Amino acid sequence: MASSTTTTSTRTSPHPCLPKLPRGLHGARHRFTRHLAPLLDHCTRKRNLTRAMRATMTPSVAEASATQDPMHVIIAGAGIGGLVLAVGLLKAGFRVTVLERDLTAIRGEGKYRGPIQLQSNALAALEALDEHVGQRILDEGCITGDRINGLCDGITGDWYVKFDTFHPAVGRGLPVTRVISRTRLQEILAERCCELGGPDAISNNANVVDFIDERDAAGHVTAILSDGRRVKGDLLVGADGIWSKVRSKLLGDSKPNYSNYTCYTGIADFTPGDIDTVGYRVFLGNGKYFVSSDVGGGKMQWYAFHKEPAGGSDPPGQRQERLMRIFGSWSDNVTDLIMATREDDILRRDIFDRPPTMTWYKGRVVLLGDSAHAMQPNLGQGGGMAIEDSFQMVQELRSSGSRSVAHILRQYQLRRMLRSSVVHGMAGMAAFMASTYKAYLGEGLGPLSRMTAWRIPHPGRVMGQVVMKASMPAVLGWVLGGNGSSLASAERVPRCMLRDRPSGFEPGQFDTLLRDDAALLRAAKAHWVLAPMAGTGAGAGKGVSCAGNGAGSGAGSGAAGQPWTRLGADGLVMGSGGDAGVRDPAAALRHAWVQSHEGDYLVTDLGSGQGTFLNDRRLVPNVPVRLQPGDLIRLGAAKDSPAFRVKLQHVSMADDVDRSAYGQETDRPLVGV
Missing domain, CATH: 2.60.200.20 (Tumour Suppressor Smad4)
Structure with a gap:
């Protein structure tokens, strides 16, 4: 039987948008295209004219990437926010240059780089940006959200309000809160940047001090370094922290606000008796408060906040002694931890923040993280908000389509401004509440302070406890899971991990331990x-x-x-x-x-x-x-x-x-x- 040979034409159709027709209808398609040819030619000429007109305007991200190299994003600062943004953009195919003033801050050479808490919202954003990075952080972090956490009376150590950070996470398919060394976190992110972008993705000794937003037809911005070097790109992201040079040049010079608190911090080789059931505590006081958290490896991290003027210092070798003068009458959970910390491991710094700004971008320069919304550390969400910022910016740039850079940055600002501002306000309120707490009537009343011996609960304490117990589940649900609408558009699949389940007690005991202080103590x-x-x-x-x-x-x-x-x-x-x-x-x-x-x-x-x-x-x-x-x-x-x-x-x-x-x-x- 004779075989037939089919010849396939490789010539490109002049009208590729027309649908393919079933076999036998090609003649009909030929007649169809012949009648429509004048109209199609007119549309083609109009499309070409429109493209020519657009070429004289600021190009969209999609057009730039279609006709040139991938969009070049310059990131000022290799902190957590800057590195997370770099990883996300590199994975999405963008060209990225990270400019860092001092890379030893990443490696921790000769510097104190304590742990950072990454709550469920931040961990989920990291997973969505890069599963490889997310998995490494989940593997190396110490889980604290699988235990009871909360606020305590500083003097007695009694529970004031207990938190459940476990169920708001697993109920939404999010990872459970962890802590990890800042140094290790930045190492993981920097290593991933170099894997995706090559060894030159991060530049050391590159301190961005100014920029020129050229606003020319090509749409370039130039970062100016302290040594005179210049780096040209399509977008400049100021991720250079609370003292951001990019922010000062973009919005004008302004000083951060002093919180009225100095903070002592340290890490001790310390294993509390209830380490299996309690992850972290915040001890409340009047004009002072104290935070302790398990950070894994047999270590506890702590922060001691004290209300005093900025710029103070301690004589060499006397920080521990001063802390015991301030907190010596407080619970053993506080004093034992201070005394277990070596003097050389106790550091001191003043706490600053910035009010949220209504302007996050101008032209091709945009702010991210602390440069836009530096907040107090009381919610453990400073790094989390920077990570969410990075995630949102990657999402906007990836889905840019035919949108202009101005439209992309406007959407980024609109999607991030409200949530970050609310969290910023909550962090300030938490600091105020933690430091104005009064356990008994008479505290802070001078001659009437003798009333404290009667142990009459302070009305503010009673009302605050009622309000917090009623509102805390909703607050935690929004903070930990409130970025879910943005995550829904990402590739991350909601899931729960067996290793995230409580290991110190059965999951079914969670509600009992939240309600019953005695049961929690017995579970230790x-x-x-x-x-x-x-x-x-x-x-x-x-x-x-x-x-x-x-x-x-x-x-x-x-x-x-x-x-x-x-x-x-x-x-x-x-x-x-x-x-x-x-x-x-x-x-x-x-x-x-x-x-x-x-x-x-x-x-x-x-x-x-x-x-x-x-x-x-x-x-x-x-x-x-x-x-x-x-x-x-x-x-x-x-x-x-x-x-x-x-x-x-x-x-x-x-x-x-x-x-x-x-x-x-x-x-x-x-x-x-």
């Missing part, structure tokens, strides 16, 4: 211990910690090296004839009894005559009272009577336990801290 994987104290008053023995890793002793010791006494199920008797470790000749023979009851510990005065005092309050004989970590038990009325501090010791800190079996296999030690 810790031993209760009594630490012998020295000194006088309620502050006796402050800073003697059961949680530190120093000295290599898991058992710990109190005053004068005396060992701690672990409380067991059988309880113990305190007094001159009491159990070993709590025996003191100055006390009654059987002075007090500490017993275990349904997971709690109770102390009872056994009719000692001299009295048993709990936090300087005399106990009624033979009436048990529930103990809390941090309580001070004193055997006798005299201030120099034998005293013991109640503490929690994490099970991994005991001498008879292999510490490597507790959490170290999943939490990568932080690099550069």
Whole structure:
């Protein structure tokens, strides 16, 4: 049978937009095109004329990329926002040049680069921009959102409001909040930039101090460096932080606002007794507040804020001492952490912010991150907002179509201004609330401050607690998941990860632990211990910690090296004839009894005559009272009577336990801290 040969023409159709017709209708198509040819030729001439007219105007991003090299974006600053933007743009095919004044800030050479909290909204944006980067950060970060977090009274350590950051994340298919070393985060981002854009993607010793927005037909902008060099591109992004040179040239010189607070910060080798159930705490006070957070690798990060004028300094070697003067009467959760930190690891800086600006761009110059909306650190969202800015800018540039640069930047500003401004305001409100907190009536009233001894709850504290408990779920839902509409247009698929589930307790216990402070305390994987104290008053023995890793002793010791006494199920008797470790000749023979009851510990005065005092309050004989970590038990009325501090010791800190079996296999030690 003869075979037929089909010849395929490779000539391009003069009208490629016409639909393909089924076989047998090609003749009809020929007649169809012949009748429409005059109209099509007219449309072609009109289209060519329109293109010629547009060539004399500022070109759109799409036109520039179709006729020239990919759009060239210059980024001033290799901080978190700048590097995230660079990764997203490089992956989308743009040409990117990152200009950084000092790359040692990325590598952490000789600099303190503490951890940063990345909440669910920021992590999801990172995943959407580049799955490779997102996965590395998720792998190396320490999860804190899988535990209970919240606000506490600074003096007593009692919970004020507890937060659930877990369910707002997993309910939306977002990653759970993590902390990671700033140095490591920037290393990951910088490495990815070089993978995508080559070794010259980031330029060191390139300090942008000015720019020229040429506004010519080609639409170029030129960044001017401090050494006179010039870099020309299609768009300049000022991601150079709160002291941004790009911002000052774009909007005029303006000084950041001093928050009226200086901040001491440090990282300690420290394992709290409730590390498995509590991720971070904010301790509230009047004119001061304190933040502590697990950062993985057996370390805790803390921030101590104190209201005072800007520009202060401390004599060498006296920062820890000053902090103990400021916070020495506060909860053991605060003082133990301060005392566990080496003097050389305590740094001090003043806190500044900027009011949100209504102008984020002019011409081909645009602001991002702290250069546009530097905020106080109280919500942990400064970096998160910069990451969201970067994500939105990448989305606008990728979907530019035939839009002009001005239209793209206008859309970027409109989509980011409201959310970042609201978060900025919330951060300021959080700082105000944390530092004006008053536990009892009479605080801050001068001569009337003696009223605090009556322990009458301050009305502001009571009302604030009611409002916060009612509003916090909605607030957290919006902060952590409020960027969902933008994420919906990205390629990220909502998902939940098994490793994000709580590891310190069953997920079904979350609601109970949020409601019940006693249940949360019982859930801690810790031993209760009594630490012998020295000194006088309620502050006796402050800073003697059961949680530190120093000295290599898991058992710990109190005053004068005396060992701690672990409380067991059988309880113990305190007094001159009491159990070993709590025996003191100055006390009654059987002075007090500490017993275990349904997971709690109770102390009872056994009719000692001299009295048993709990936090300087005399106990009624033979009436048990529930103990809390941090309580001070004193055997006798005299201030120099034998005293013991109640503490929690994490099970991994005991001498008879292999510490490597507790959490170290999943939490990568932080690099550069």
